Amino acid sequence: MKLGILINEGPYQHQASDSAYLFCKAALEKGHEIFRVFFYHDGVNNASRLTEPPQDDRNVVLRWSKLAETHHLDLVVCVAAALRRGIKDENLAPGFRISGLGQLVEAGIQADRLVTFGD
Amino acid sequence: MLHIINKSPFGHETLATCFRMAQGGDVLLIEDAVYAATPGTALESLIKAALERFNIHVLQPDLDARGVGAEIIEGVHAVDYGGFVDLVTRNATSQSWL
Numbered sequence: 001m002k003l004g005i006l007i008n009e010g011p012y013q014h015q016a017s018d019s020a021y022l023f024c025k026a027a028l029e030k031g032h033e034i035f036r037v038f039f040y041h042d043g044v045n046n047a048s049r050l051t052e053p054p055q056d057d058r059n060v061v062l063r064w065s066k067l068a069e070t071h072h073l074d075l076v077v078c079v080a081a082a083l084r085r086g087i088k089d090e091n092l093a094p095g096f097r098i099s100g101l102g103q104l105v106e107a108g109i110q111a112d113r114l115v116t117f118g119d
Numbered sequence: 120m121l122h123i124i125n126k127s128p129f130g131h132e133t134l135a136t137c138f139r140m141a142q143g144g145d146v147l148l149i150e151d152a153v154y155a156a157t158p159g160t161a162l163e164s165l166i167k168a169a170l171e172r173f174n175i176h177v178l179q180p181d182l183d184a185r186g187v188g189a190e191i192i193e194g195v196h197a198v199d200y201g202g203f204v205d206l207v208t209r210n211a212t213s214q215s216w217l
Contacts, residue, residue: 115213
């Protein structure tokens with residue numbers, strides 16, 4: 001089944017990104033396809049390659065990048081939400097791309113299910 | 120339909136609102152909402168009444184992360200992330216009560 005994911009909260013502040021990541025991993029292990037992960041509102045902060053968490057903590061941003069690389073995920077960051085928060089192409093973590101809300105609408109249409117993680 | 124609740128019922132109204140508005144189906148408690156599944160609280164009777172209309176599930180890893188995974192209210196069904204995925208695929212739609 002094709003699944004779309006919407007993440008509305010940033011890393012380390014709220015559990016949304018952690019929950020979504022573990023959900024995606026479980027879905028991929030079960031053979032489902034992640035059609036797209038869309039980062040909106042404060043969720044765009046998950047895409048900053050400038051984050052440097054302590055070494056003994058989980059690296060939320062890197063974790064998404066690695067999952068995207070392994071499973072060819074489409075990690076899309078909302079452009080308006082990103083520019084408001086200083087997320088630009090030059091500080092975007094690997095595997096993420098900046099695009100518009102149309103990508104969320106398309107995920108809602110193309111995916112069989114859309115699951116929202118937020119606050 | 121799958122209703123996903125992620126807030127503690129002791130500080131937010133989302134679980135109570137969901138029970139009041141929704142027409143039955145599956146309810147999944149994740150993140151701070153897992154406290155609703157712990158027995159012996161003021162809300163146990165609300166959960167038990169809701170079990171007559173809803174299938175209530177709780178995410179075990181989030182219970183464990185909060186140290187309350189030892190016991191849950193009878194009738195509530197514990198799931199892992201794989202079970203979360205199954206609930207999403209089994210239901211045609213899901214609503215996150217944020």
